Amino acid sequence: MEHIVIIGNGIAGITAARHIRKNSDKKITIISTETDYFFSRTALMYVYMGHMKFEHTQPYESFFWKKNRLELKKGFVNHINTDTKTLEFLSGEHFSYDKLIIATGSKPNKFGWPGQDLNGAIGMYHKQDLEKLEELAPDNKTCKRAVIVGGGLIGIELAEMLRSRKIPVTFLVREASFWNGVLPKGESTLINEHILDHHIDLRLSTNLKEIVSDKNGNVKSVIIEETGEEILCNVVGLTAGVKPNIDFLKPSNIEIGRGVKVNRFLETNIPDVYAIGDCAEQHKPIGNRRAIEAVWYTGRMMGETLAQTICGNKTEYKPGHWFNSAKFLDIEYQTYGWVFSERHKNEDEHHFHWRHSSENICITIAYNKNSKLFLGINTFGIRMRHEIFNKWLTEKRNMDYIMTYLKDANFDPEFYKHYENEILKAYNLEFETAILPVKKSWKRIFSKA
Numbered sequence: 001m002e003h004i005v006i007i008g009n010g011i012a013g014i015t016a017a018r019h020i021r022k023n024s025d026k027k028i029t030i031i032s033t034e035t036d037y038f039f040s041r042t043a044l045m046y047v048y049m050g051h052m053k054f055e056h057t058q059p060y061e062s063f064f065w066k067k068n069r070l071e072l073k074k075g076f077v078n079h080i081n082t083d084t085k086t087l088e089f090l091s092g093e094h095f096s097y098d099k100l101i102i103a104t105g106s107k108p109n110k111f112g113w114p115g116q117d118l119n120g121a122i123g124m125y126h127k128q129d130l131e132k133l134e135e136l137a138p139d140n141k142t143c144k145r146a147v148i149v150g151g152g153l154i155g156i157e158l159a160e161m162l163r164s165r166k167i168p169v170t171f172l173v174r175e176a177s178f179w180n181g182v183l184p185k186g187e188s189t190l191i192n193e194h195i196l197d198h199h200i201d202l203r204l205s206t207n208l209k210e211i212v213s214d215k216n217g218n219v220k221s222v223i224i225e226e227t228g229e230e231i232l233c234n235v236v237g238l239t240a241g242v243k244p245n246i247d248f249l250k251p252s253n254i255e256i257g258r259g260v261k262v263n264r265f266l267e268t269n270i271p272d273v274y275a276i277g278d279c280a281e282q283h284k285p286i287g288n289r290r291a292i293e294a295v296w297y298t299g300r301m302m303g304e305t306l307a308q309t310i311c312g313n314k315t316e317y318k319p320g321h322w323f324n325s326a327k328f329l330d331i332e333y334q335t336y337g338w339v340f341s342e343r344h345k346n347e348d349e350h351h352f353h354w355r356h357s358s359e360n361i362c363i364t365i366a367y368n369k370n371s372k373l374f375l376g377i378n379t380f381g382i383r384m385r386h387e388i389f390n391k392w393l394t395e396k397r398n399m400d401y402i403m404t405y406l407k408d409a410n411f412d413p414e415f416y417k418h419y420e421n422e423i424l425k426a427y428n429l430e431f432e433t434a435i436l437p438v439k440k441s442w443k444r445i446f447s448k449a
Contacts, residue, residue, distance in 0.1 A: 003026070006028070008279075009032035034127055150174075150241060160198075219233060219234060254270050334384055356422075
């Protein structure tokens, strides 16, 4: 019986295992050192905030694995011999495979800061990070202040977690505005203001120089690069992005760059060895996408796609139109298609931006300035339907069409206030058009016309 071994029990690896089992009777072993069972990584913050218990983050009951003949093995792989198709564990044990799937995910970036490995300097990615945070910052008496380094999605989640226990937070962001490498100026400004409204000490254009130790090897303070200021703290959150967790592959005859190099079929340069999820790096990016995408849903899609290939139906990975969602404290964020920041957009990409005068609600729509072709939309505080924007992007609709039928895409719950008429008025004024508001028509939206 062919033996499929998967290193990593995150969303990519577990999805691959589930879909291989649906389509075959192959022997499947899943290897991990993090936890016994798969859990929802994005839900870790809610465990700390008291909204759920850790067991609630596990989608499957413990009997699921035995019932589906998915063998679970705890251990750390420190070498892969692709000639003999053998894994070597840190314990010295050897383990053979017929086909190998590398799905080891990401780990937090570190940039050689003095003190970055002190007790109290943590990431926020693994279950062990959550356990460490619970130990170091159970309340605002034990933890007098935390400093977060890095202005991305994990950083703002960690800030929200700590503030839920009334722990003072200083947030160091090296950019001049929060996440302005991704968000256009108007949206980044909105998030800056929102962070400050939550009593978080936001320091823009600020870099970490050093993490200072006390006499026991614990975090005592941080030093600011630009000013030399010392900020006393008990916890330093290192959230300056993530990188593929592939150190165990070095040295190796498996081709690696920043991640494990794969083709469109998620195959590496070695026969019967594949990589999926955060650790996989496309030789050539797909469209405007990044070569490495540390996103939950792309990991799931890679797992589903590779399972088809493993089971004899060779299938190319086609992620489709880009979409994502996140939460900035109280503001929900969605993006469909591509809306680049001022730093990264080309000269043909223009933006229509609307922001509510008093509420934390805004949208930005990107379009081609010459053809008015719709390129993408960001929404803050307004929920939109993925399937509709996916359809409009496929159909290559123009801006006038998008604005005419924008109301049809709204997915806010019943009794929520809608803002499409205000948005449309602003659009008409900016473009000197006269598009009239229309009522919803699901028949029209999903027709072929």
